Amino acid sequence: MDRMLRGALAPGTWMRQDELASSMGVSKIPVREALQRLAALGLLRFEPNRGAVIPALTAAEADENFTLRRVVEPELLRRAIPKMSIVDLAGAELALNADPGASSDIDPSGLEANWRFHRAIYVASGWERGLAVVEILHASVAPYVRLYTDSLGGASDSDDEHLALLAACRSGDVACALDLLDTHLDQAATALQVFLTDREVREDGQP
Amino acid sequence: MDRMLRGALAPGTWMRQDELASSMGVSKIPVREALQRLAALGLLRFEPNRGAVIPALTAAEADENFTLRRVVEPELLRRAIPKMSIVDLAGAELALNADPGASSDIDPSGLEANWRFHRAIYVASGWERGLAVVEILHASVAPYVRLYTDSLGGASDSDDEHLALLAACRSGDVACALDLLDTHLDQAATALQVFLTDREVREDGQP
DNA sequence: GACAGCATAATCGTATACGATCTGGGAATG
DNA sequence: CATTCCCAGATCGTATACGATTATGCTGTC
DSSP: OGGGSSOSOOOOOOHHHHHHHHHHHHHHHHHHHHHHHHHHTSSSSEEEETTEOOOOOOHHHHHHHHHHHHHHHHHHHHHHGGOHHHHHHHHHHHHHHHHHOOOOOOOOOOOHHHHHHHHHHHHHGTTTHHHHHHHHHHHHHHHHHHHHHTTTTOOOTTHHHHHHHHHHHHOOOOHHHHHHHHHHHHHHHHHHHHHHHHHHHHHHHHO | GGGGGOOOSTTEEEEEEHHHHHHSOOOHHHHHHHHHHHTTSSSSSEETTTEOOOOOOOOOHHHHHHHHHEEEEEEEEHHHGGOOOOHHHHHHHHHHHHHHHOOOTTTTTTTHHHHHHHHHHHGTOOHHHHHHHHHHHHHHHHHHHHHHHHHHHHTTTHHHHHHHHHHHHHHTOOHHHHHHHHHHHHHHHHHHHHHHHHHHHHHHHOO
């Protein structure tokens, strides 16, 4: 139910309560409560008497987002690696392998699979709060990452980085893993940054 | 309305919906929506058919909490200091001065005032998301900080640290400010840690 | 033809109502 | 006397209903 918003909907979309309610076979009340939860996380914004809308992200906000991820995720990774069991490793590998094959129709860019991979690693850290924070940060940029990933034909080049990261986790090489994660995030951040700044100057031209 | 939960209520307290509703002169529905927002932030937990309860924090979770703050808050501070206007500085000073004099009845430990001070600095960074994250982290440990601060007679010893931090902000000395913040958080973290571990072993004795 | 003004439809936000679930205490039983 | 069962009160979660607010399209006027 909440998963529908993890990057699947475009910014600016209005969440019609009656529509969601009838499509899910419930009344507006549980729908509104779910929307309020998402709004509290910043994935949605309630405007008075107008309902909930998926907010647009400025380039500055995206930059903030990735900077936060680049300070929080290393902490998760650092603590996760020594704790990763064989099952955790297998789970992460599974998330990776599910990626190229069955790029499902609702996730053509493999964005969900990508996040499941990172998540599978981070859960081993035992840091629920930190994982939640990162998950929100990831979700709030997801709509944009999806936009430019879909158009640019997929993020298959980052698969190598994922494999290398998984290998580092397996061998317990924390320093190497942290290094890989940092470049991984850095590349994603710059890619999104050029996409957003392009979009912003384009919109300044014809608002 | 949400402010009632910013550390004012003890863990384990059940949020009775009818009670809140009638005390605020509204029905349960807006109350439930507010509770859902808080639950999304982890400040509350909904248990099926039992309502919302303020969750207890383990020592490990408190440790995670402060570790996150110690990686996020420096980023906020680093970006805030060069941007702080004269109004921002005055706002921070005001929050400090309001602290010792009028320790209000609902905030005997000056915890609210303490947070307003830090917040007044961080808002200058322009990082809304990061500020929100830190605010949640602060709020979720607030009930415990309140417990040991109230009993130990107040955190007047940290006023010096606050003054020094404010001075560093004024002079634009980022390195010094970061150092002060780190020790500030470190002290708070260790104090809470001994309090919680004490509490946990005491509860192990008679569960 | 463009634009202000109004009527109508769509949508939101919340009060009320009601079935479902949980809690606590007393009666019945071994 | 301890234990189990059951019922009444309390509380939750959600469907329905309705006033309030906003969007939309039409009409009349300049």
